Amino acid sequence: MTYDIKDINLAPEGEKKIKWVQRHMPVLETIKKEFMETKPFEGITIGSCLHLEPKTINLGLTLQAGGAEVVMTGCNPLSTQDDATAAGAKLGLNMYGWTGETNEEYYEQLNKVLDYEPDIVIDDGADLIFLIHKERPELLEKLRGACEETTTGIHRLKSMFKDGELKIPVMAVNDSYMKYLFDNRYGTGQSTFDSIMGTTNTVIAGQTVVVCGYGWCGRGIAMRGEGLGANVIVTEVDPIRALEAKMDGYRVMPVQNALKEADLVITATGNRDIISGDDFKYIKDGCLLANSGHFNVEINEDDLAKQAIARENIKPDIEAFTMKDGRIVYLLAGGRLVNLAGQYGQGHPAEIMDLSFAMQALSAKRLLTEDMKPGVYKTRDSTDEKIARLKLKTMGVKIDNLTEEQEKYMNSWDVGT
Structure with a gap:
């Protein structure tokens, strides 16, 4: 574990915040337990460019539990919480970034993440993906794919693909139901x-x-x-x-x-x-x-x-x-x-990011299990459904199921009168 952060001594306060959000992110905690048993990322390096705060650190810890070496930097110089990065470093994540970086320092930290030659990239705004394609194309050979979680990033990536410049498969996490219906709407x-x-x-x-x-x-x-x-x-x-x-x-x-x-x-x-x-x-x-x-x-x-x-x-x-x-x-x-x-900006509530980061984690796993050509891929509806069912279960909500006859009716074209 290595890091370049504001102050490692801020870790105790950051750990308190991480424990708080973990209590309010039960879906991700369920996936973390699953990953601890199955180790889907054993031998895999995952590099990320996200808002560095307690909820994203928890995503990093979930990927780490799955066997990954995780390297994280911030996607916005003003959104990084220095106590959270210190806690992440203490908990074994490779952390780069601090509040108020200059533009030059921001790109230095992006390149430090890329120095680890990641197998998978998790991005927010596509800066990391774009930097690989433009300045460090030698990393493309090893890169299995990426996950992108913002509308802005997806727009950039679709434009790259249209122009024939996108060389890797990217999961459009932003376009999943469990992202835009909840994160973009209720979270924002x-x-x-x-x-x-x-x-x-x-x-x-x-x-x-x-x-x-x-x-x-x-x-x-x-x-x-x-x-x-x-x-x-x-x-x-x-x-x-x-x-x-x-x-x-x-x-x-x-x-x-x-x-x-x-x-x-x-x-x-x-x-x-x-x-x-x-x-x-x-x-x-x-x-x-x-x-x-x-x-x-x-x-x-x-x-x-x-x-x-x-x-x-x-x-x-x-x-x-x-x-x-x-x-x-x-x-x-x-x-x-x-x-x-902003000074009072804490990002979306933990209960909302629980859904988005669960989708990130499962989409990263998919990149390892399928042979995918370069392009921007929609997440599977079945993954959205899995996350929704997990969330409902943690909320104590039960729903109805279709009967066998109802299933047959809904899947038949000759339904009669």
């Missing part, structure tokens, strides 16, 4: 508002909240905002999603129209320049801007700074931009992923 919705409310100490009820993007993350944010008493407006470019938002009861309009009413704007599209250029002219005084997309490109900070006559850090993770006409616009967490990079 809750963790986004947890961080914003902790950072600003402002009330959501009665505010006009604009949600840019109505994918699964946007749906979750809109739903949670409505639940907190907000007046929710959705902006979209996809006509089907826009129609869905309208029928879900939200107002739908172009970004510039929405900005005129917004008290809080949350971007969640996975694309760049959602708020940029002339958009800032329409924002009303006192508006808060936050991003829940993976990269800090959705709110164009450079454009905002150019139009401002002054900028000031008025509070941790709150920067005030004074415009020429006297309006003040507030940017949260530097436009980075607010639910993890």
Whole structure:
């Protein structure tokens, strides 16, 4: 075990946090026990680029229990929890990264993970996968495949495959039911508002909240905002999603129209320049801007700074931009992923990540048991069902089963009248 972290002496506090999340991640704990017996990763090295916090450390420990040598680094310099990385190192994981890395240090840590020549990669945003293809292609021969857990990362990988540049099979964990129906929706919705409310100490009820993007993350944010008493407006470019938002009861309009009413704007599209250029002219005084997309490109900070006559850090993770006409616009967490990079960002609740990381663990196992060509692969519905049944069992929930006659009826085309 080797590491390059902030302070190994922070491990005791990190271990307390890991024990807490383990208690709230029963599905992953069940899979961990299974892995301890079967050792599916014996002799395998798994490299990961994830948000380094207690829940992801628990995923690393699950893979370690299956026999893997696990190497971990962070996918966002501001989301790493230094006590968690210290605990991970103490528990035998190879840990690289600390809070507040420079961009140069970030890529140094990615390369340190790749120095282990991993057999499997688990990624969040596809930075590790992309780096292998672009700068370290010699590692492709040994690499069995990868798992990707974000919408942003899947978009990048599908583009690579379309252009003939993807040389490995990748499991699209993000596209599994147990990921996007729960992680993207309930996880992002809750963790986004947890961080914003902790950072600003402002009330959501009665505010006009604009949600840019109505994918699964946007749906979750809109739903949670409505639940907190907000007046929710959705902006979209996809006509089907826009129609869905309208029928879900939200107002739908172009970004510039929405900005005129917004008290809080949350971007969640996975694309760049959602708020940029002339958009800032329409924002009303006192508006808060936050991003829940993976990269800090959705709110164009450079454009905002150019139009401002002054900028000031008025509070941790709150920067005030004074415009020429006297309006003040507030940017949260530097436009980075607010639910993890913000001061009060803890990421999704453990009960939610229990499902996503269970899917990661089982998808990594699949890469070893099947001969798969380069491409982006959907996870199996049977794996989603297995995880759902395990979760229901841990919650004490029982459900019905089809009778033999019902099974026969559902699988027959000649059902009669």
